[in-house]
Amino acid sequence: MKKSSLIAATLLLSLTTGFSHANGRSDKLPAAVTVADNDKAAIEKVITAYRDALKEANVSKVVALYTKDAVLMPPAAPTAVGQQQVKATYEYVFNAIKLDINFTIDDIVVNGNNAFVRSTSKGTATVNANGQTGPEENRELFVFQKVGGQWKIARYMYNKTK
Numbered sequence: 001m002k003k004s005s006l007i008a009a010t011l012l013l014s015l016t017t018g019f020s021h022a023n024g025r026s027d028k029l030p031a032a033v034t035v036a037d038n039d040k041a042a043i044e045k046v047i048t049a050y051r052d053a054l055k056e057a058n059v060s061k062v063v064a065l066y067t068k069d070a071v072l073m074p075p076a077a078p079t080a081v082g083q084q085q086v087k088a089t090y091e092y093v094f095n096a097i098k099l100d101i102n103f104t105i106d107d108i109v110v111n112g113n114n115a116f117v118r119s120t121s122k123g124t125a126t127v128n129a130n131g132q133t134g135p136e137e138n139r140e141l142f143v144f145q146k147v148g149g150q151w152k153i154a155r156y157m158y159n160k161t162k
Helices: 002-022 038-056 059-064 085-095
Strands: 066-073 098-113 114-127 133-149 148-162
Touching: 038 059, 038 098, 038 114, 038 133, 038 148, 059 066, 059 085, 066 085, 085 148, 098 148, 114 148
Parallel strands: 066 148
Antiparallel strands: 098 114, 114 133, 133 148
């Protein structure tokens, strides 16, 4: 519980101090908001790896990108808490559909070992049972945590754009 409170407090701090950075105004930024480009690049690589794992429908690769205590909040579905529930959720998804989406990162805010990413995704979803393909568009909020020097997805929530 304390860990969740720490993440929430860090995000609140990031939200209140990070908007000038996110909006391109770099004057008088607090040291915690001035982040190294390599952190942002590392987070972008995780999102790219996540996209690739979704496209491959590779549960093991997806789960490896999450922290052990990860929380996944998909729309109109139960919240998955911990890697086992996250794994079960992706197994269910990959049995039902094949995804081919790309992410557009709108915002990355890093504060120490925590970060959040606001993004959108667009592409297609194909129903495995009948091969029917349709558009897939979402907006996402990722919360990242640096674990052992590696950025991992700690919390992930998304919903349809329409």
